[in-house]
Every structure is written in C-alpha cells, then in structure tokens.
Amino acid sequence: MFSSVVIGLASTAPAYSIAATLGLIVAGVGLQAPIVTMMAFVPVLLIAYAYRELNASNADCGTTFTWATRAFGPRTGWMGGWGIIVADLLVMTNLAEIAGIYGFRLLGFDALAENRLWTTVAGIVWIAVMTTVCYIGIELSVTVQRWLLCLEVGVLILFAVTALVRVYTGAPPTAIHVSASWFNPFEVSSTRSLTSGLLAAVFIYWGWDTAVTVNEETVDSSRIPGRAAVISTVLLLITYALVATSAQAFAGVGSSGIGLGNAGNSGDVLSGLGDAVFGSHGPGIFLSRLLILMVLTSALASTQTTILPLARTVFSMAVHKAVPARFARVHRRFLTPTWSTVGMGAVSIGVLVLLTTFSGNIVADSVSSVGLAITFYYGLTGFACVWYHRKVLTRSTRDLIFKGVLPGLGGLAMLSLFLYATFDVYADPGYGATVVDLPLIGPTGGVTVVGLGALLLGFMLMLVISRGHSEALRLQRSLLPHHLPPQTALDESAARYLPADSGSGVGGDWFDVIPLSGTRVGLVAGDVLGHGLHAAATMGRLRTGVRVLARLDLAPDELLSRLDDLVEQTAHEQEADHVPGHIRPHADDAMGVTCVYAVYDPVSGQCSLARAGQSLLTIVDPYTGVAHRPQLPPGPPLGIGGPPYESTELQLPPGSVIAFFTDGLLQAADGHDAGLALLAQVLADHRQPLEGLCDRAVATLLPGPVDEDATLLLVRTRMLDPNRFAQWELEADPAVVGAVRTTAGKQLGDWGLDDLSFTTELIVSELVTNAVRYVGGPIQVRLIRDTTLICEVSDTGHTAPNLRHAASDDEGGRGLFIIAQMTQHWGTRYTPTGKTIWTEQALPTDH
DSSP states (O other): OHHHHHHHHHHHOHHHHHHHHHHHHHHHHGGGHHHHHHHTHHHHHHHHHHHHHHHHHOOOTTTHHHHHHHHHOHHHHHHHHHHHHHHHHHHHHHHHHHHHHHHHHHTTOHHHHTOHHHHHHHHHHHHHHHHHHHHHOHHHHHHHHHHHHHHHHHHHHHHHHHHHHHHHHSOOTTOOOOOGGGGOGGGSSOHHHHHHHHHHHHHHHTTTTHHHHTGGGSTTTTTHHHHHHHHHHHHHHHHHHHHHHHHHHHHOSOSSTTOTTOGGGTTOOHHHHHHHHHOSSTHHHHHHHHHHHHHHHHHHHHHHHHHHHHHHHHHHHHHTTSSOGGGGOBOTTTOSBHHHHHHHHHHHHHHHHHHHHHOSSHHHHHHHHHHHHHHHHHHHHHHHHHHHTGGGTTSOHHHIIIIIIHHHHHHHHHHHHHHHIIIIITTSTTSSSOEEEETTTEEEEHHHHHHHHHHHHHHHHHHHHTHHHHHHHHHHHHHSOSSOOOOTTEEEEEEEEEOOSSTTOOOOOEEEEEEOGGGOEEEEEEEOSSOSHHHHHHHHHHHHHHHHHHTTTOOHHHHHHHHHHHHHHHHHHHHHTOOTTSOOOOOOTTTTBEEEEEEEETTTTEEEEEEESSOOEEEEOTTTOOEEOOOOOOOOOBTTOOSOOOOEEEEOOTTOEEEEEOGGGGTTSSSHHHHHHHHHHHHTTTTSOHHHHHHHHHHHHOSSOOSSOEEEEEEEEOOOOGGGEEEEEEOSOTHHHHHHHHHHHHHHHHHTOGGGHHHHHHHHHHHHHHHHHHTOSOEEEEEEESSEEEEEEEESOOOOOOOOOOOTTOSSOOHHHHHHHHSSEEEEEEETTEEEEEEEEEOOTTO
C-alpha cells in the first residue's frame, strides 16, 4: 500500500506541479486560486472512485484503454488509450524543460537556464536517464521514489510554514493576509476564468492513476491500487491547499516582481519565491537551493512515473493488438515492457524537440494542452465505469453510488471542462503564448491546436488501425446465420455470438442449424483458434464445409472425418506453396479446431452426436430440469490427427433443451466447473422461451466485457406428431409393391392430399421395386407430411442408385430419372443397417 501511494503522489510531482501551474491558476481566477485548487479535487476524486471500482473488477495496466474497450468497444477504448499517450507525451516535454531549467539553476548556471537550446538538450538527457531507470524495473522505481518524495514533501511543508510565519511576523511588501473570500468560488469574475483555472488545477492532481497503471506488478492488485489512488488524491488536496494559500499570502497576486500574477513567472513561480521566503543570507541560501533541488527532483520523479503509465498503456494496447505486437515484448531479466518503455522515451524526446520549435512558451502551452487530454480520458473512464457496471448498479446502494453516481458525475464534470475549454477558452487567439492561423477557421489558440489536434490525430490513426477489426467483425457477422428459421424437429431455437472486447477480439466461433432430409436437423458449434480476419475467414470456410457435407446426409462421425481431411489438405497445400527464402504463409487457423456436430430425428427422438476436440454440450431433461453433460466418445481436434471419430446415439424425450457453446462462454467464471454450474442454474428454468434463456445465460456467465469471443446455441426438441407420418414394414416380395402403392394412396387421402396420389404411388412403386429386385431383405416405407410431402424407402443395401440418361435401346434406367423430374428434391442417406432413398414433393397451395 505504501509503495503504491508513494508512486501515486510522486507521479503528480507536487512541487513541480505547483511551480508550473500555480501562476496559470492565479492568472485565471486571481485571489480565488486556493478554492479553485480545492474545487478541482472534487471531479478528480470522483474519477478516482471510478478507477478504484474498475480496477477491482478488472485489474489491467491498460486502465482507460482496457476499461473503455470492454465498456464501449475497441474504437472507443483505442481513443482512451490514445488520450493517455497524448497527455503523457505532452507533459514529458514540460517536465524535461523544467528539469533542464532547475538543473542549471541548482549548479549556478542561470544563463544556461534562460537558453532554450541548452534547456532542451538537458531535457533530452533527463528523459533518457529516467527511461533507463524505468527500463530496469519498478522495484528500483519505488526505491528511488520513496527518497525523492520524502525530500520533496519535507521541503514543501517547510516552505509553506516559513511563508505563513513571515506573512504574520515580518510581512514583505507583497504579503496579504489570508481572507475568507479566497475560498469563495462565486468571487471568480467569469465562467471562462473559472474554467481556465479549474483545468489548470486538474493538472496538478493528475498522475495519481499511475498507482493503478502498475497494478499487475502490485501485491493484491484488485484492492491496493484502487485504494492507493483515492488516498493519493486526498493527500494531494491537503498539500496543495496549504502551499497555494501560503504562496499567495506571501507573494500576492501582483503582475510584477514575485507576484503570482507576473506573466514572466507563470511557468515557474517557486524559483523566485525561494530566495524571498528563505532569504539570501546564511541558512537561507541553503534552503533556497534546497527548494530548487526539490522542484528538480519533483520533475524527475514525475518524469519517471509518467514513463511508467505511458509504457504500460502502450504495452496493454499491444497485447490486445491495438498497436504493433512488438510493443508487448517484456525483458526477460527486468520483466518490464522493452519496446514500450524505450520507444515511448524516444517519442517523448521527439515531441520535446518539435514543441520547442513550435511554441513560444513551451511550459505554459504544454500544461494547458495536457489538461485537455487529461479531462478527455478521465471523463471517458468515468462513463466507462458506469456502463461497465450497469447490470449490477441495482444490486446494492453502495454499488449504485460508487459504481454509478460518483463516476458518472465525474465523467460529466470532465466532459464539460473539456468541451468548454477546447472550443471557447483555449480556442481564443488571445489565450496562451502561441497562435496558429488555421485554414477555413482563422487564428486559433495554440493550446487548442496542440491538445485537440493530437486527439484528432489519434482518431485518424484509430480508423486505420481498427479497420482490420471492423472488417473481421463484419465478415464474421456475415458468415454466421442472420436468423434461425423454424425447423420441424425443433420447438424453438436461439443463439448468441459475442465478439471479444479488444482490437483482436473477432474470432472464429460459430454455430449453425442445418435442415436435413426426413425432417431431421443438423446442429453444430465450433471454435477456431486465433483471432482476426484469418480466424473469421477460416470459420466461414469450415461452416460452408459442414453445410455441404451435412446435405450429403453423412453421419456425425463421417462428417467430422471428411472435414478433418479438408483441413489437412488445405494445410498441405499451403506448405507446398511455400517458396524457400520467402515469408512462410499464415498458418491454417483450422488446425486444432474444436467442433460438436449432432443430428436429431424428430420421428424416432434419437440424437446422434460426435465431437472433434473438447465437448461443450449440455442437455436439460424436460421433466426434472436437471442439466447433464453426455460423455461423447473422444475425438481429436480437426487437423491434428489421431484416432477416428465415433458417433454416439442418445434417446431424447420431447422438450429436451440442448445447449451447444464454446469455452469463451465460461471465461468469466471461477473455473470451468463453476461456469458449467452457473449455466445449469440458468437452464433449470428451461420452460421459459429460449431467447430469454440465451440472454440470461449471457448476462450471468459474462456480466462484463470478455477477452475471448463466445457462442451459445439453444434448441428445444420435439417429437413429430404420429398423425403426420406413417410407415410400413415390407418383405422382399414383388407382390408387396401393389399393396403398398394402394396403402400409400389411402394414407394421402386421409391427409387430404389426393392431388399427390398419382406421383406418390409412382415413386413408391419404383423405389420398392428396385429394393426388391436389387437388394432383398426387409424394406421400410415411410410417408411424412411436413412443409413438403416426404417419401422414404429404406433397405439393407449400401449401394446408392445413380441418376443417368437412359439410351433409346436401354431396357431400364429410366425410373430414377422420372422420379427426379417429379419431385423437388431427392437423395440417399446411409444408415447403420443400409440406406434410405428419400424424395420431397411440394404440397398443394391450399395446404
């Protein structure tokens, strides 16, 4: 806890923040600087609660990037991460400039401190040194921070106490006594002034969230970082209120000399106050030098702790494929992000050089620009907290307040500050030290150009980088069923697909409901390894393969075997296409795919199943509501090789609920078994509509955003009404042909389908005759009245007839051709005891 609080406090750099910001606050609000400094604490504290709650729910070093991604999607999350990057990069230029100035002053080189070239060179050196410290590791970072922070706070308190004592004992000419009006915000002259002061004051609190950024390297990461963030902001409030009040009482708000309103000192108010407060003789020289050292160490400490969240935010974005993956590399020895730390240090140096040539007052302009980025991503964090926890806000009063009300108010406050400052206060050409003449807009304040321009640059980068995710998601959606049409074998069906909440979250999970011959239905759910466009395309290829093979009426084990052959053949073709010396083609994502395929027959109530890889299947008994997982014969994932696939038969009572799902559905539970138990609890209420059960299952098992995509398919079986089908068992005797033809015609008459009697009798006569002539053995004839009239003839033979055009002198071969012309569809499916030839005829329009 202590180390986390130390990092949170050191990241704000109290001495540096006061030195760089107090003059800007006074310039905006005058004598009300103390109360404005305290008022800025309120929205910051509200956002600190948002950080605490989000960290407790999902500890991730990406903070706003990760949380906004999970709440609002990858594009919004990307902009949240970019806001952190912009704020950190801009403040690095300010920190480096301050460190360079105070470094020279500490050594007595005041002339160099006034030279921009030398202060820039010194700033580059300091960034390089602090980047090296952060690269070595956080333990060294904490050790350094403890010593720097203790020195900083001690000297800061000594400065404040000495200033107040001198005000009331030997008051300097600029001194003014503390007044109650200083703490009355209604004394501020205008809303513009108040906004300008608040935005600058928000900056002095910024940095405490570093304690949350390093949560993955903190013991008890779900509790300590969040509490440390809140404690840090409260301690900062006390420190800033004391220092701001004492400095204003001693120096006043005049526009000359050491007055806090002196524009020449707006970016550095403490260097001049040091000599005035401590004196220039005896111990005063030492103390004034110590004050300079304090600001220097404060800037250096903040430089170091700015690199920490910057590098770890980029690291998290790289892990989620929002930026190039090389930024996710971690040093084997130091266990710190290698490319993220070094790369962001180098980029910070580039930004420092760029702004040095662009800005007339780099210290003042960079502080104000940072304020825009801070309010942007702080506000986004507040809203993300509310939306992330929206489903649990009504669980208790505490959840409503700390997860909803307080973060929401903080987000609204930050959003208001951002919009008003960007388009009104900072856009004024008269504000700040830099003006830019923009095409079509005209002269615009440099603060708005830098701050808003950096965010807009991120928006354009986001569109480019997230394009792959959008295309993959669009492809994934287009390849999945848009709706599940009614099936005779099912009372109802419902499905959900949830893509992961990250830039790489689109995966290859899929489901399908496939109509088969004889009113049967094929059910499938599968999971392709990997993410992105390749996984989505592979999913589409496999889903198409399953549908084609299913229409061949293959048994589940045979279908998986054929699909496995397809995957292996594709992999061999890709390997054969590889040219030595060229980059190896992308590995086939279908290698290692898990899949469950089932065929349900509503006439018999039998369900045949086979699996490739892990079986994620649950069946709910319609009478007891008890969910059980059938033990399917093991089968290897597709493309891996291994023992052959094997089907198993289950007898399902009507009304059984079958749940097909991928392992992504269980990712948020405390273990695989706990997830299955939660799913069983939801499915126990199986008599509810399946659409509602789907929603409840997703809400229960995945209450928040997810790291992996997930699929859930629910179906409720039913048995075909006995009045809708008829079947007869026949002997292999030519005499039965006429009898069964007459019987079939009578059955059609009972169904009111006399118009189909002639064609149906012809079909039955031809198929039964062929079975008697070429196969022998027992023969079964079945008629099914569904959306079409289905006629099935089964025998013990395993040879399928072939459709062909008979020659004019052929004595046979015309029967099957005639049948094909008289029916909508026909085909052959194999069974364990032989084969079944089936036909479908359209029903009359009045049926």
